[in-house]
Amino acid sequence: xxIAVTGAAGFLGQRLIRQLLDQGxxxxxxxxxxxxxxxxxxxxxxxSRVEVVSQARDITAAGAFDDMLDARPxxxxxxxxxxxxxxxxxxxxxxxxxxxxxRALLEGCRQRDLxxxxxxxxxxxxxxxGELPETLDDMTALHPQNSYGxxxxxxxxxxxxxxxxxxxxxLVLRLPTIVIRPGRPNAAASSFASSIMRExxxxxxxxxPVPTDLELFVMSPGKVVEALVHGAEVDGEAVGPFxxxxxxxxxxxxAEMIDALRExxxxxxxxxxxxxxxxxxxxxxxxxxxxxxxxxxxxxxxERDRDFRDIxxxxxxxxx
Amino acid sequence: xxIAVTGAAGFLGQRLIRQLLDQGxxxxxxxxxxxxxxxxxxxxxxxSRVEVVSQARDITAAGAFDDMLDARPxxxxxxxxxxxxxxxxxxxxxxxxxxxxxRALLEGCRQRDLxxxxxxxxxxxxxxxGELPETLDDMTALHPQNSYGxxxxxxxxxxxxxxxxxxxxxLVLRLPTIVIRPGRPNAAASSFASSIMRExxxxxxxxxPVPTDLELFVMSPGKVVEALVHGAEVDGEAVGPFxxxxxxxxxxxxAEMIDALRExxxxxxxxxxxxxxxxxxxxxxxxxxxxxxxxxxxxxxxERDRDFRDIxxxxxxxxx
Ligand SMILES: NC(=O)c1ccc[n+]([C@@H]2O[C@H](COP(=O)([O-])OP(=O)(O)OC[C@H]3O[C@@H](n4cnc5c(N)ncnc54)[C@H](O)[C@@H]3O)[C@@H](O)[C@H]2O)c1
Ligand SMILES: NC(=O)c1ccc[n+]([C@@H]2O[C@H](COP(=O)([O-])OP(=O)(O)OC[C@H]3O[C@@H](n4cnc5c(N)ncnc54)[C@H](O)[C@@H]3O)[C@@H](O)[C@H]2O)c1
Numbered sequence: 017x018x019i020a021v022t023g024a025a026g027f028l029g030q031r032l033i034r035q036l037l038d039q040g041x042x043x044x045x046x047x048x049x050x051x052x053x054x055x056x057x058x059x060x061x062x063x064s065r066v067e068v069v070s071q072a073r074d075i076t077a078a079g080a081f082d083d084m085l086d087a088r089p090x091x092x093x094x095x096x097x098x099x100x101x102x103x104x105x106x107x108x109x110x111x112x113x114x115x116x117x118x119r120a121l122l123e124g125c126r127q128r129d130l131x132x133x134x135x136x137x138x139x140x141x142x143x144x145x146g147e148l149p150e151t152l153d154d155m156t157a158l159h160p161q162n163s164y165g166x167x168x169x170x171x172x173x174x175x176x177x178x179x180x181x182x183x184x185x186x187l188v189l190r191l192p193t194i195v196i197r198p199g200r201p202n203a204a205a206s207s208f209a210s211s212i213m214r215e216x217x218x219x220x221x222x223x224x225p226v227p228t229d230l231e232l233f234v235m236s237p238g239k240v241v242e243a244l245v246h247g248a249e250v251d252g253e254a255v256g257p258f259x260x261x262x263x264x265x266x267x268x269x270x271a272e273m274i275d276a277l278r279e280x281x282x283x284x285x286x287x288x289x290x291x292x293x294x295x296x297x298x299x300x301x302x303x304x305x306x307x308x309x310x311x312x313x314x315x316x317x318x319e320r321d322r323d324f325r326d327i328x329x330x331x332x333x334x335x336x
Numbered sequence: 337x338x339i340a341v342t343g344a345a346g347f348l349g350q351r352l353i354r355q356l357l358d359q360g361x362x363x364x365x366x367x368x369x370x371x372x373x374x375x376x377x378x379x380x381x382x383x384s385r386v387e388v389v390s391q392a393r394d395i396t397a398a399g400a401f402d403d404m405l406d407a408r409p410x411x412x413x414x415x416x417x418x419x420x421x422x423x424x425x426x427x428x429x430x431x432x433x434x435x436x437x438x439r440a441l442l443e444g445c446r447q448r449d450l451x452x453x454x455x456x457x458x459x460x461x462x463x464x465x466g467e468l469p470e471t472l473d474d475m476t477a478l479h480p481q482n483s484y485g486x487x488x489x490x491x492x493x494x495x496x497x498x499x500x501x502x503x504x505x506x507l508v509l510r511l512p513t514i515v516i517r518p519g520r521p522n523a524a525a526s527s528f529a530s531s532i533m534r535e536x537x538x539x540x541x542x543x544x545p546v547p548t549d550l551e552l553f554v555m556s557p558g559k560v561v562e563a564l565v566h567g568a569e570v571d572g573e574a575v576g577p578f579x580x581x582x583x584x585x586x587x588x589x590x591a592e593m594i595d596a597l598r599e600x601x602x603x604x605x606x607x608x609x610x611x612x613x614x615x616x617x618x619x620x621x622x623x624x625x626x627x628x629x630x631x632x633x634x635x636x637x638x639e640r641d642r643d644f645r646d647i648x649x650x651x652x653x654x655x656x
């Protein structure tokens with residue numbers, strides 16, 4: 017079992033690689049080789065017997081995928097991407113990395129007859145937008161209101177078509193907002209959602225820029241990685257007529273998150289949250305859909321977090 | 337008012353050009369120039385005072401749109417495309433003409449600051465597919481089951497994003513099945529829908545390969561051209577958060593079409609239809625959606641045919 021990972025130096029890439037090396041097998045087959053691709057050299061966890069090849073490459077360069085594909089991977093995780101704010105700030109960069117490189121990857125598979133290679137890409141809740149219904153489902157149209165979501169939605173269509181034609185065996189998983197991320201606050205509009213839990217647990221102050229009745233559709237990093245692994249094991253035929261769908265997040269309000277924090281870490285932790293409304297962040301985050309019927313993912317066996325308390329406890333355990 | 341038309345030698349391009357020259361104005365402004373682009377030299381109707389420039393170019397060639405865009409058209413009709421069967425037979429050709437050339441056109445507009453230029457593209461009912469609801473609406477997801485529909489859906493997303501960013505003022509109209517087409521039967525799966533009306537009216541035999549209770553979602557060529565014209569006049573802001581939507585066709589069964597033929601041309605015409613079931617055609621045509629709530633188009637003032645009898649009568653009048 018040879019697995020290739022693009023964006024291997026990133027947040028999800030690194031967690032996925034550790035998980036794959038931990039379990040040592042995929043689809044009941046021993047993992048013999050990992051090919052890692054990222055523009056920055058991906059860290060390789062030590063102590064494994066798996067052959068790990070790490071390539072520092074810009075995926076927008078001509079032939080960037082050649083070596084990786086020549087080695088005929090059984091599974092490809094395509095996680096390299098420029099994220100939302102960067103794709104909005106630079107249309108050309110977003111198109112080159114998020115769209116053109118994905119197309120080059122598909123073409124590379126086609127040229128090498130990798131019709132049986134499972135290609136798993138991460139799409140995003142940002143592909144939804146516009147005048148959305150209360151509850152979304154697998155048949156809700158993608159009307160993205162940002163370039164990142166547009167590029168992800170275009171890749172979904174292309175991967176679906178290449179899969180339909182038997183040129184690759186693709187699967188695109190739309191990820192909910194991932195909480196709780198480790199690290200520091202960043203420029204993402206959703207940054208506060210991790211921050212208001214993570215910083216108080218570290219004895220630091222955090223700012224909550226949104227009203228506490230605001231809801232989010234979230235998934236823990238652990239469950240996302242489980243979904244990526246499960247994505248390699250799902251039967252392509254069983255996916256049905258479209259190879260992209262939303263993963264099962266859970267809907268949680270900021271108030272519920274804060275209640276969970278109180279339960280787990282006491283009110284002194286909760287008191288470290290300062291409420292400073294930011295209408296800009298409210299407008300962005302408030303426009304994201306928060307309620308989904310994820311029937312396709314459920315039928316295929318993808319799993320959601322049980323509740324937000326679980327997410328918080330998993331984060332606590334990881335810190336120790 | 338300078339109007340550019342790609343695919344100007346095609347079925348819709350030719351009808352649109354005649355309509356534009358007939359009315360002489362668009363958005364209340366006199367049409368002063370028409371730029372026609374097609375890989376085959378487009379016919380130019382005589383007797384008009386409008387300056388008509390006809391360019392024979394392959395739109396996949398580098399710089400193919402340069403002259404046209406340098407002249408800063410106010411409205412661009414982008415109708416050049418390879419159709420469904422050709423795009424399915426040749427993935428590279430479909431991607432090059434239907435996707436890459438559209439992107440090059442958008443980039444050309446961006447480079448020349450044509451943010452106020454109305455770009456109108458024709459998408460298709462073929463962009464829908466998969467497990468569809470009884471009645472579709474503006475929020476039904478596009479899960480195309482063919483490469484043509486995939487490429488059209490990708491262009492919709494790209495045009496929407498370029499419009500959202502103010503780089504062009506785009507509008508994409510999804511066309512129903514167009515009946516009654518003049519000319520001869522062709523390889524299209526929907527060819528019979530025109531043929532079973534047109535040939536009997538010409539005293540010729542036609543073959544009906546589908547059961548008469550099969551329904552179609554149709555629009556007359558006249559109403560499609562009206563919609564293209566109206567598309568130039570619609571306020572971009574009023575379109576809402578997504579720049580593509582379905583045009584208002586009407587749902588009609590083959591039996592209703594045959595009844596209309598009987599009314600208009602008598603039962604001797606109807607007797608010229610031979611019923612020879614073709615399971616292949618049934619499977620393709622039977623998978624097309626036939627019922628739509630076209631709220632967006634209705635609100636914006638796009639109009640449907642009154643009934644199939646009207647479509648038939650308009651065709652009759654044109655023949656004479
Ligand atoms: N984390 C989330 O909340 C979230 C949500 C939805 C979707 N996603 C998607 O999941 C995937 C992984 O997300 P993440 O959180 O790990 O992101 P990340 O930014 O941590 O990782 C992305 C990686 O891609 C690499 N990369 C970017 N441009 C590259 C290029 N030109 N060549 C080579 N490598 C390049 C970066 O170096 C980075 O290591 C992405 O596709 C992202 O769009 C993430
Ligand atoms: N007629 C329909 O039923 C229908 C339905 C849905 C959508 N559409 C869309 O409407 C548009 C016009 O349709 P039509 O019926 O007039 O089609 P058509 O095939 O009659 O016209 C298309 C024109 O595009 C030109 N063309 C193709 N490739 C080209 C290239 N590489 N460079 C330059 N020109 C090229 C062809 O020469 C042709 O004149 C197309 O975009 C089509 O996809 C049509």
